[in-house]
Amino acid sequence: FPAMTLGLAFRIRELKLRVMAGKTTVVALILGVCAHTAYAFLASGPLPLGTGRRNARASFTPRMGAKFDADRKMRVAVIGGGPSGACAAEIFAQEKNIDTYIFERKMDNAKPCGGAIPLCMVDEFKLPDDVIDRKVRKMLMISPTGKEVPIGQTLKPDEYIGMTRREILDGFLRNRAIEYGAKPINGLVTAIDVPKDNSATEPYTLHYTNYNGEKMGPKESLEVDIVIGADGANSRTAKSIDAGQYNYAIAFQERIKIDDEKMAFYEELAEMYVGDDVSPDFYGWVFPKYDHVGVGTGTVVNRPAIKQYQNAIRKRCEKKIEGGKIIKIEAHPIPEHYRPKRVLNRAALVGDAAGYVTKCSGEGIYFAAKSGRMAAQAISKLTQGGTVLPSQKEIEDTYLRDYDMSYGATYAVLDLLQQVFYRSNPAREAFVEMCDSEYVQRVTFDSYLYKRVQGNDPVSDIKLLFNTVSSLVKQNLRPDVPKDQTFSNPVESLARLG
Numbered sequence: 001f002p003a004m005t006l007g008l009a010f011r012i013r014e015l016k017l018r019v020m021a022g023k024t025t026v027v028a029l030i031l032g033v034c035a036h037t038a039y040a041f042l043a044s045g046p047l048p049l050g051t052g053r054r055n056a057r058a059s060f061t062p063r064m065g066a067k068f069d070a071d072r073k074m075r076v077a078v079i080g081g082g083p084s085g086a087c088a089a090e091i092f093a094q095e096k097n098i099d100t101y102i103f104e105r106k107m108d109n110a111k112p113c114g115g116a117i118p119l120c121m122v123d124e125f126k127l128p129d130d131v132i133d134r135k136v137r138k139m140l141m142i143s144p145t146g147k148e149v150p151i152g153q154t155l156k157p158d159e160y161i162g163m164t165r166r167e168i169l170d171g172f173l174r175n176r177a178i179e180y181g182a183k184p185i186n187g188l189v190t191a192i193d194v195p196k197d198n199s200a201t202e203p204y205t206l207h208y209t210n211y212n213g214e215k216m217g218p219k220e221s222l223e224v225d226i227v228i229g230a231d232g233a234n235s236r237t238a239k240s241i242d243a244g245q246y247n248y249a250i251a252f253q254e255r256i257k258i259d260d261e262k263m264a265f266y267e268e269l270a271e272m273y274v275g276d277d278v279s280p281d282f283y284g285w286v287f288p289k290y291d292h293v294g295v296g297t298g299t300v301v302n303r304p305a306i307k308q309y310q311n312a313i314r315k316r317c318e319k320k321i322e323g324g325k326i327i328k329i330e331a332h333p334i335p336e337h338y339r340p341k342r343v344l345n346r347a348a349l350v351g352d353a354a355g356y357v358t359k360c361s362g363e364g365i366y367f368a369a370k371s372g373r374m375a376a377q378a379i380s381k382l383t384q385g386g387t388v389l390p391s392q393k394e395i396e397d398t399y400l401r402d403y404d405m406s407y408g409a410t411y412a413v414l415d416l417l418q419q420v421f422y423r424s425n426p427a428r429e430a431f432v433e434m435c436d437s438e439y440v441q442r443v444t445f446d447s448y449l450y451k452r453v454q455g456n457d458p459v460s461d462i463k464l465l466f467n468t469v470s471s472l473v474k475q476n477l478r479p480d481v482p483k484d485q486t487f488s489n490p491v492e493s494l495a496r497l498g
Contacts, residue, residue, distance in 0.1 A: 084351025097386030253296030
């Protein structure tokens with residue numbers, strides 16, 4: 001709240017200042033409205049703690065680009081075939097003097113993910129209708145005491161949140177990159193030999209198992225000049241450049257097939273459940289897919305209890321999914337903040353590998369695709385048509401600078417909001433109560449769908465601030481709000497991905 005108050009004061013003085021509001025997934029539609037008053041302040045300040053731009057520079061002497069004079073085309077390896085990797089490969093593949101390779105271990109990978117994408121992504125990345133399973137226009141927010149708040153009345157008839165299955169979305173983006181000329185390798189990169197002393201001209205050597213559609217495959221290697229690490233939270237690219245560790249959440253989801261009558265209830269509806277029974281620091285969800293629903297949850301602070309929280313979210317919605325059959329169980333780590341280092345020499349991290357997943361919501365699809373595209377556009381331009389090897393400083397001053405200027409405030413604000421609204425059940429009750437405001441719904445939906453701040457109504461922002469504070473006080477005085485459970489995992493809680 002101190003940051004929100006400071007941001008509000010700043011906005012009253014500087015009403016004309018607008019900042020991009022990259023809210024993330026369905027939960028951020030609501031959480032983001034409080035951030036609305038803080039963006040101007042945070043955008044003018046430092047990047048979120050742990051961002052690796054300065055750290056990366058300290059480990060490598062800046063140089064300008066070096067001439068590429070090998071007796072072959074410049075080679076770019078994109079490691080990972082999800083949204084970040086596919087969108088990066090698509091850009092590089094359109095440069096005729098660059099050979100682009102895209103590595104993916106599982107071409108049909110179904111990553112556990114809510115699958116929500118903003119409307120602007122559909123147009124910006126030219127996604128066809130058959131990639132979108134459901135067009136969600138309504139939501140139910142359910143509090144720890146069971147209070148339900150319907151959301152969505154401010155949406156226009158042609159506005160929606162897209163719900164996707166990752167195997168469909170990822171496959172479409174990856175195939176499009178291949179159509180542009182990227183060379184697919186169905187393989188697992190196991191090691192990367194980096195240039196000695198961070199040489200400006202020596203190639204990287206990738207060692208990988210080439211499965212080529214089989215369960216087993218030969219060990220092979222490939223020399224490349226630029227590496228894009230799009231290989232997720234457990235990134236081998238990050239390990240090879242010593243990118244540092246980060247904290248992470250575990251997301252757990254069950255795909256549940258329910259009968260047609262129950263499925264009709266979720267035709268255009270998604271549900272979010274908050275309460276320490278379903279997660280002490282996240283939320284539980286029921287998101288509609290093509291012919292089933294995804295029911296899941298996640299946590300950072302108590303990862304060993306993830307199955308307990310999954311059982312709780314299933315119990316909270318049991319009448320709506322009664323008789324359903326679990327057809328798939330999925331679990332995956334999700335980064336909680338930027339990697340300490342995101343660029344080293346000519347290797348750059350994007351998507352989950354870079355830590356581009358926001359707190360509060362855990363959303364990363366749009367930011368993965370956007371970071372992959374932004375990195376590729378910046379680096380491709382720096383190569384000057386495949387004739388120059390860009391330096392680390394140049395990549396930092398283009399890709400990292402532009403990405404952080406666009407979205408750095410978003411990550412910082414949602415981090416603060418998680419601390420405000422996910423700290424206790426009374427705070428979660430206040431969060432759901434806040435969602436009943438038409439102003440909250442209008443501003444946050446507009447900001448999320450189009451990735452830009454809408455409204456700028458300081459009077460309404462002041463009212464919202466005071467109403468939220470009042471609600472927090474009131475909910476803390478209620479005797480019927482369940483007490484938060486205590487837990488302890490002092491060893492596992494210190495575990496990090498590196």
